[in-house]
Amino acid sequence: MKTGRNRFSYWHQQQRIAPYLFIAPFYILFIVFMGYPLISSLVMSFYEMRGFQSRIYVGFANFVDLFRDPIFWKSLWNTTYFALGTLILQLPLALFLAILLNSKVVKGRNILRLAFFVPVLVAGVFIAIIFNLIFDQRAGLINNEFLIFGKEIGWLSEEKFVIPAVILTGVWQWAGFNMIFFLAGLQGIRQELYEAAAVDGANWWQSFIHITLPSLRPVIAFVFVVSMIGSFQLFDLPFILTNGGEPADAGSTIVMYLYKNGFQFMRLGYAATIGWVLFIIIAIISIAQLKLLGIFQEE
Amino acid sequence: MRIPFDIDNFPLGKGPMVMLVLFLISCLFIYTPAEEKGENLEFWIFANTHYEEYQARIPIFEEMYPEVNVQLINYGGTMHDKLLTALLSDFGAPDVVEVEITSIGRFLKGDIDEVGFVDLRSRLESEGWMDKLVVSRFTPWSYKDRIFGIPHDLHPVVLLYRDDLFKAAGVEMNEIETWDDFIAAGKKATRDLDGDGETDQYAIVLDRRTESDYFNLLLQRGGGFFDANGNVVIDSEIAIDTLEFFTSLFNEHQIATPVYGTWHGDPSNFAAMQDGKILSILAPDWYVGILKSQVPQMSGKWKAIGMPAWEHGSRRTTTRGGTMVGITKQCKNPDLAWELLKFAYFDKAGLINRYETTRIIPPLKAAWDAPIYKEPDQYLGGQPLGQLFIELAPDLPPRYQNPYWSEAADLLNDAIFNAVTEKQTPRQALTQLAEKVRTLIAKDQQRWTEGIKNEDGTK
Numbered sequence: 001m002k003t004g005r006n007r008f009s010y011w012h013q014q015q016r017i018a019p020y021l022f023i024a025p026f027y028i029l030f031i032v033f034m035g036y037p038l039i040s041s042l043v044m045s046f047y048e049m050r051g052f053q054s055r056i057y058v059g060f061a062n063f064v065d066l067f068r069d070p071i072f073w074k075s076l077w078n079t080t081y082f083a084l085g086t087l088i089l090q091l092p093l094a095l096f097l098a099i100l101l102n103s104k105v106v107k108g109r110n111i112l113r114l115a116f117f118v119p120v121l122v123a124g125v126f127i128a129i130i131f132n133l134i135f136d137q138r139a140g141l142i143n144n145e146f147l148i149f150g151k152e153i154g155w156l157s158e159e160k161f162v163i164p165a166v167i168l169t170g171v172w173q174w175a176g177f178n179m180i181f182f183l184a185g186l187q188g189i190r191q192e193l194y195e196a197a198a199v200d201g202a203n204w205w206q207s208f209i210h211i212t213l214p215s216l217r218p219v220i221a222f223v224f225v226v227s228m229i230g231s232f233q234l235f236d237l238p239f240i241l242t243n244g245g246e247p248a249d250a251g252s253t254i255v256m257y258l259y260k261n262g263f264q265f266m267r268l269g270y271a272a273t274i275g276w277v278l279f280i281i282i283a284i285i286s287i288a289q290l291k292l293l294g295i296f297q298e299e
Numbered sequence: 300m301r302i303p304f305d306i307d308n309f310p311l312g313k314g315p316m317v318m319l320v321l322f323l324i325s326c327l328f329i330y331t332p333a334e335e336k337g338e339n340l341e342f343w344i345f346a347n348t349h350y351e352e353y354q355a356r357i358p359i360f361e362e363m364y365p366e367v368n369v370q371l372i373n374y375g376g377t378m379h380d381k382l383l384t385a386l387l388s389d390f391g392a393p394d395v396v397e398v399e400i401t402s403i404g405r406f407l408k409g410d411i412d413e414v415g416f417v418d419l420r421s422r423l424e425s426e427g428w429m430d431k432l433v434v435s436r437f438t439p440w441s442y443k444d445r446i447f448g449i450p451h452d453l454h455p456v457v458l459l460y461r462d463d464l465f466k467a468a469g470v471e472m473n474e475i476e477t478w479d480d481f482i483a484a485g486k487k488a489t490r491d492l493d494g495d496g497e498t499d500q501y502a503i504v505l506d507r508r509t510e511s512d513y514f515n516l517l518l519q520r521g522g523g524f525f526d527a528n529g530n531v532v533i534d535s536e537i538a539i540d541t542l543e544f545f546t547s548l549f550n551e552h553q554i555a556t557p558v559y560g561t562w563h564g565d566p567s568n569f570a571a572m573q574d575g576k577i578l579s580i581l582a583p584d585w586y587v588g589i590l591k592s593q594v595p596q597m598s599g600k601w602k603a604i605g606m607p608a609w610e611h612g613s614r615r616t617t618t619r620g621g622t623m624v625g626i627t628k629q630c631k632n633p634d635l636a637w638e639l640l641k642f643a644y645f646d647k648a649g650l651i652n653r654y655e656t657t658r659i660i661p662p663l664k665a666a667w668d669a670p671i672y673k674e675p676d677q678y679l680g681g682q683p684l685g686q687l688f689i690e691l692a693p694d695l696p697p698r699y700q701n702p703y704w705s706e707a708a709d710l711l712n713d714a715i716f717n718a719v720t721e722k723q724t725p726r727q728a729l730t731q732l733a734e735k736v737r738t739l740i741a742k743d744q745q746r747w748t749e750g751i752k753n754e755d756g757t758k
Binding site: 048049050051052053054056057058061129132133136137138139140152154157243244246247248249260263264265266268 | 379380383386387389402405406408409410413414415499507508509557558559565566567570571574576702705706709712713716717720743746747749750
């Protein structure tokens with residue numbers, strides 16, 4: 001039983017305050033390093049710098065300019081193109097690799113898993129340099145070994161091939177990483193389900209469609225959403241591979257354009273505007289994906 | 300030996316205690332202050348070769364000024380972004396900093412009084428340095444009559460070529476004087492070696508994705524993107540004519556390679572040079588240093604001449620790249636920083652040392668008589684390359700700086716690519732480009748004046 005005196009005692013007060021103190025470090029760090037920059041970048045998108053000490057309020061002018069800016073639209077299209085390429089090429093390949101390397105038929109699975117995973121450990125700069133050689137029009141490995149269209153392709157010098165080149169590089173770099181998530185997902189599926197299906201006479205394909213895919217749904221959703229976010233934030237690989245988005249902005253991405261505006265052109269307000277528009281795009285796409293994959297539905 | 304306290308009775312257990320001890324020890328390391336001296340000068344650098352040079356030479360400066368401690372920090376490629384942030388936030392900028400030529404423009408945006416660098420004009424003039432240096436070399440670091448940095452280099456450009464392979468094609472490159480001569484020679488040297496109907500050997504590699512080589516030619520003719528007063532002049536007749544010439548090397552004459560590598564430093568570019576597929580390149584002094592380190596096995600195969608001239612007797616060089624050193628307005632002791640600047644850039648012994656490691660020719664004319672520049676260069680089969688650079692140096696064209704250089708260069712890249720790939724004529728590409736950049740500048744000006752009016756109105 002508590003008395004009135006007790007309620008104000010040291011121990012009682014401490015009990016009340018302690019939980020807030022325990023969670024305080026997170027909130028303090030969040031406010032300082034996330035909350036404040038977020039708010040101030042939103043404010044900044046309504047201003048433009050005028051030199052190093054002063055800025056000018058411009059209202060919605062940055063947003064209006066952005067929607068009329070052909071390089072922004074080109075960068076947005078390039079980024080979307082890359083994201084679609086990732087979705088269509090990279091993720092099915094990652095799933096295929098995971099199924100292959102989960103099967104007991106394949107020998108040396110551990111070494112292969114490692115081999116497919118390793119590219120993600122290599123720094124983007126090195127990957128860009130290696131793929132610059134691989135994509136070389138005359139001497140490059142791809143044009144020399146696989147004359148796909150029966151002629152030399154200017155992977156990095158013809159506008160229409162630049163993003164496909166970046167997608168292929170992305171596949172090499174990230175497919176193994178995504179494979180690991182699928183592999184973990186596959187190993188979490190109960191074997192009895194397959195055994196029961198086999199007893200019922202299901203073939204491999206039927207088991208895949210009716211057991212593997214549904215069981216993997218949360219993993220697929222996770223990998224899709226994370227890959228999409230990653231794709232829309234693409235920066236270092238094309239920045240180096242295409243020498244800053246060349247030729248003719250064919251390799252430019254949204255984040256690259258944001259970086260150029262913020263740091264190279266000193267248009268911080270415009271860069272903040274691009275950042276917020278990108279945030280809205282990513283949020284819409286992520287929510288749409290999660291909805292489509294039924295993650296918000298109650299099981 | 301007994302530990303003076305009981306580990307087992309530490310309230311949170313052994314693990315947290317070990318973590319606490321490690322934390323305290325590392326705090327000590329972090330806290331350990333640098334050598335306590337009277338004055339500290341922080342010096343930011345972005346190039347590894349410069350950093351190595353100063354690391355070796357700064358102790359000499361510190362001996363001259365025993366009360367001074369110079370802290371060298373090499374931030375590599377991200378340095379300019381860090382500097383921008385530090386100048387914007389009015390906090391954390393170094394005292395002394397090196398800035399690269401394509402990056403300086405952004406630091407000149409807005410009101411000239413708000414630029415983060417100290418104006419060095421009065422110091423340079425009162426101490427007589429202007430006459431001692433190649434004066435055109437101040438243009439990249441000057442804006443609106445103020446000089447924000449002193450030049451590290453000249454970066455004159457020569458034509459580097461494969462003597463053996465041009466000779467095999469029946470061309471004596473020594474006799475080349477003009478670009479017309481070069482085109483004639485280039486046509487002989489550009490060949491299909493294996494008879495499969497595709498050209499494998501090209502007379503020259505030029506960058507068609509970025510402004511670099513086109514701008515080399517434009518500066519050589521005395522043109523530019525902006526003039527001395529900051530006006531956009533990229534749609535001048537000289538600029539259009541130069542772009543027409545540039546595209547003709549790819550399309551009409553077909554002596555510039557469209558297939559091997561596309562930019563200087565592109566690894567496939569080096570591979571093609573090594574295979575004898577690319578016979579010449581426009582090379583500034585620093586690029587020779589890079590070739591030496593990237594393709595040392597090509598030693599003895601190169602030779603160099605001045606760039607072919609536009610007309611008989613006209614300028615045979617241009618300038619590519621560059622670095623300045625400046626003092627930021629956050630520096631507490633600009634006089635001392637000025638001494639460091641002079642030590643780093645005007646000390647003859649240091650400049651000779653710089654040439655030894657990087658092949659960079661200094662803008663200080665008094666340093667040019669050192670015997671090292673006349674020494675035969677084995678990489679060029681014994682040709683004294685330094686001598687050639689010094690002969691060309693006094694004729695270096697100016698390269699006017701502008702706050703809009705980064706935006707302009709980015710759009711110029713597109714214009715050049717569109718012209719070379721014949722999507723637009725050179726005239727269309729450059730006229731449209733000039734219009735875009737003029738609109739951009741006018742819009743900013745309008746916003747700024749309107750903004751100021753509004754601010755005044757609210758006061």
